[in-house]
Amino acid sequence: MLGVIGLDARQESAYRTLVALGAAEVTDLAHRLALPETDTERTLRRLERNGLAAQSSAGADRWVAAPPGAALGALLTQHRHELEQAELAAALLAEEYRAEAAETAVHDLIEVVTGASAVTRRFLQLQLSATAEVCALVAGRAVGVPDAEGEGAGLGARNGVVHRVVVGREVLAQPCGITELSAALGREEQVRVVERVPTRLVVADRRTAMVPLSVRGSQPAALVVHESGLLESLVGLFEAVWREALPLRLGADDTLSEEGAPGPDATDLEVLSLLLAGMTDTSVAKQLDLGLRTVQRRVRGLMELAGVTTRLQLGWRAYEKGWVARGAGGRPVHGGDALPDGTGGGRPAPGGDGER
Known part of the structure; x- marks a missing residue:
């Protein structure tokens, strides 16, 4: 001390x-x-x-x-x-x-950082230099921007700095993925999920960006991009992915339905959020340490609460009732996607049973 x-x-x-x-x-x-x-x-x-x-x-x-x-x-x-x-x-x-x-000369607008320790150190400098916002596309690890070898340094929200993070769906299936994402949400980071991120990326204050270089057989390396047309393109890429990503909601407080009746509890909302993110019933049960039948029973309860008979209808009603977030302009994010039927497919489960 x-x-x-x-x-x-x-x-x-x-x-x-x-x-x-x-x-x-x-x-x-x-x-x-x-x-x-x-x-x-x-x-x-x-x-x-x-x-x-x-x-x-x-x-x-x-x-x-x-x-x-x-x-x-x-x-x-x-x-x-x-x-x-x-x-x-x-x-x-x-x-x-x-x-x-x-x-600045054109050739100075891009830095090439080589070596695992140098990449990690430069990433931390970039993150800590932000005064307004850090935006990141993440693959491999739940919270952080991995370097060229797939290892990452954790993003930590600081007072006054907004963190917007989009993670690839594979993160949800990792042993500690849900735990790390829950911690990030607890730090008031904004987290969304997509099927697959196009590249790993971190942008600080829209003034500097960092992307990994993957050159087979070489040591880890990354590009640091300063204000330029290329940086604007990287910012545009992040915003495009952010708009299409599904907001993740974990560990939320109990809510009330439109009619004032008790709404879904925190676990219900976690189950619903993960299903909307594309996970099967089995995967959700494993990630939340619940029994498969418990997950399926909660899905049936949500369908009864929403007054619907299929999982596709449940997805739409969840957005209408405010159980999950909406995208820009009130458009449901991935609203047209059906909830997984529990077997890995995207078809709605008839009758709301979720069991086959």
């Missing part, structure tokens, strides 16, 4: 122990820290240089802790000043970069 002010784990442990004891001999402190006496004394010397410890007047081998309020307060003030200076330097560099970017 004190690493932010320059203390390593050993120094923090020694200081905490010394504060708890008030004063201690080097031998006693070394025993408590499970360290050799030479390492303990070296650690105490470093604490002394930071103003956190001092030798006692009772003897050279006895040390006392400096009052945390004053000692740590001084270190915090020092590091706060250093951070302010770093922020100022960063702002000046950013301004210089923007001025230079106004006359």
Whole structure:
């Protein structure tokens, strides 16, 4: 916890122990820290240089802790000043970069980043630099933008930054897919699902984008695209996929139907959302850790609640009743698709049974 002010784990442990004891001999402190006496004394010397410890007047081998309020307060003030200076330097560099970017050469509009660690680091920089919005097309992992080898870094919503994520349908079938998507929705990320994303992509503030390069036999690589016609095309690609994707709804609160009667509960809405995303009854049961008959019984209950007899009708009524989200302009997203009949097909199940 004190690493932010320059203390390593050993120094923090020694200081905490010394504060708890008030004063201690080097031998006693070394025993408590499970360290050799030479390492303990070296650690105490470093604490002394930071103003956190001092030798006692009772003897050279006895040390006392400096009052945390004053000692740590001084270190915090020092590091706060250093951070302010770093922020100022960063702002000046950013301004210089923007001025230079106004006359950026064509060949500088695209960066090629190679190496797994470099790709991951550049992705994190891109994500953290966003101040308004992060948009992503994701395949392979539930939350994140995978690099050229399919590994990804997680997207984490931050205050004031909107996250819109479209995931490929294969994500729903992964062991931790639903769990990760639920966590993303809990962070107020907007998540939608499509059958297959055309490419992995992340766009920060519509000013910078990153797409992976997959070259057989080579090390992982990615393209970083700056403001240009190509960036506008990538933004347009994301928006096109976003419009056609199905909003995902998991773990929602209980709702009321139009007539004021109790509506579907949270589990019903999870089942419905996954079915609308194209999963079969068996897959839904596995992902939600429910029995197959439980899923089918809930589907029948939803059909009774909606007053319909087929799963195709249930899909439409779910949109009409507001149980699931609608697309732009009030158009049901994938509203013409039938709910899977539980066997992998898209045909409506006659009679609303869901069992064959």
